[in-house]
Amino acid sequence: MTGDQILDIRQGAGPSIGAREPADSSSPPGRPSHPFDPIWSLIGSQSHTTLAPNDLIANGGSVVVFCCVLPYSRGGNSNLMHSFRRLALLLALGLPASYAALAQSPSSSSSTPAQNPAATSAQNQGQGQAQQTPQLTPGELTVQARIRARRLQRRAAAIHQTYDHLYETNLTMDFLRFTPGPSRQRVNLYGWDTAITRYYSERLGFTANARGYYGTPYVGLNFASLTLPAISVYSGLFGPTYRFYLQPKYSVSGRVMAGIAHGNFSGDTNGFGSTALGLYPNGYTYAINASLLGEYNISPGFAWRLGGDYFATGFGSSMQNSLGFTTGFVVRFGRQ
Numbered sequence: 001m002t003g004d005q006i007l008d009i010r011q012g013a014g015p016s017i018g019a020r021e022p023a024d025s026s027s028p029p030g031r032p033s034h035p036f037d038p039i040w041s042l043i044g045s046q047s048h049t050t051l052a053p054n055d056l057i058a059n060g061g062s063v064v065v066f067c068c069v070l071p072y073s074r075g076g077n078s079n080l081m082h083s084f085r086r087l088a089l090l091l092a093l094g095l096p097a098s099y100a101a102l103a104q105s106p107s108s109s110s111s112t113p114a115q116n117p118a119a120t121s122a123q124n125q126g127q128g129q130a131q132q133t134p135q136l137t138p139g140e141l142t143v144q145a146r147i148r149a150r151r152l153q154r155r156a157a158a159i160h161q162t163y164d165h166l167y168e169t170n171l172t173m174d175f176l177r178f179t180p181g182p183s184r185q186r187v188n189l190y191g192w193d194t195a196i197t198r199y200y201s202e203r204l205g206f207t208a209n210a211r212g213y214y215g216t217p218y219v220g221l222n223f224a225s226l227t228l229p230a231i232s233v234y235s236g237l238f239g240p241t242y243r244f245y246l247q248p249k250y251s252v253s254g255r256v257m258a259g260i261a262h263g264n265f266s267g268d269t270n271g272f273g274s275t276a277l278g279l280y281p282n283g284y285t286y287a288i289n290a291s292l293l294g295e296y297n298i299s300p301g302f303a304w305r306l307g308g309d310y311f312a313t314g315f316g317s318s319m320q321n322s323l324g325f326t327t328g329f330v331v332r333f334g335r336q
Contacts, residue, residue, distance in 0.1 A: 239255060
């Protein structure tokens with residue numbers, strides 16, 4: 001094909017490239033038969049520009065082959081072998097990778113099955129309790145039991161050493177809120193308290209107690225010009241004492257006593273008498289005492305006491321219910 005023919009094709013002049021006689025299956029004289037002759041005959045029957053098997057597509061032009069538009073370029077139809085090789089390479093690389101990804105996804109999902117949150121929480125709690133309370137072997141249990149038994153023995157020995165004394169005496173200071181007369185307000189009484197207790201066991205003993213209270217009640221303005229006369233109350237009591245809680249360093253006990261009390265209400269009235277000032281008359285009456293006592297042991301034979309006190313008397317044919325407290329030191333001696 002010459003350059004003039006190519007120029008004529010670009011300008012649309014001259015015969016069509018690859019024009020053939022239709023429907024002749026025989027090969028032209030002087031050229032052997034070509035395997036694509038039937039295809040070229042089919043294409044040539046269409047209304048598009050066709051190419052003969054040995055023709056070239058001009059540079060920059062185009063022609064329809066197999067119902068597709070090919071550019072005019074040297075070399076004719078595009079080489080399909082290169083495209084097939086690229087496609088085969090992509091398939092060879094992509095198929096194994098996709099298969100491996102698909103195979104890995106179900107295996108990972110199956111290896112981590114869904115668990116019930118409640119079951120997981122219960123399992124974690126069970127593991128935590130098992131770690132917190134490890135199982136002990138019989139030998140370790142025996143050792144711990146021996147240690148506990150020795151500790152209890154030492155505690156019992158310390159309690160026995162502290163509370164096995166035969167006698168206990170105390171000298172304490174008392175405070176009491178007391179009513180000095182039928183129509184008088186309460187007054188603060190300060191006093192002393194001493195007692196001796198004989199114990200028959202570590203817990204039970206009997207106490208003999210003596211105490212005295214002193215104060216100056218306010219009696220208001222009066223004809224005797226006495227507003228704060230001095231009064232005093234003395235008592236002697238006897239009763240049981242029981243230690244109901246014992247420890248080597250401290251104890252709690254209760255005490256109930258009864259006895260007699262004497263009241264001196266007219267000693268500072270200048271002879272006018274106590275009843276003229278609204279106080280109770282002098283005299284003797286009954287006395288009842290109940291105490292809750294706590295003792296802290298400084299040593300087995302020496303302790304500090306603090307306790308609450310209830311003190312009831314019957315002056316003036318009436319009952320006086322007084323509350324107060326006691327504090328002081330306790331000395332133990334002798335052995336049971």
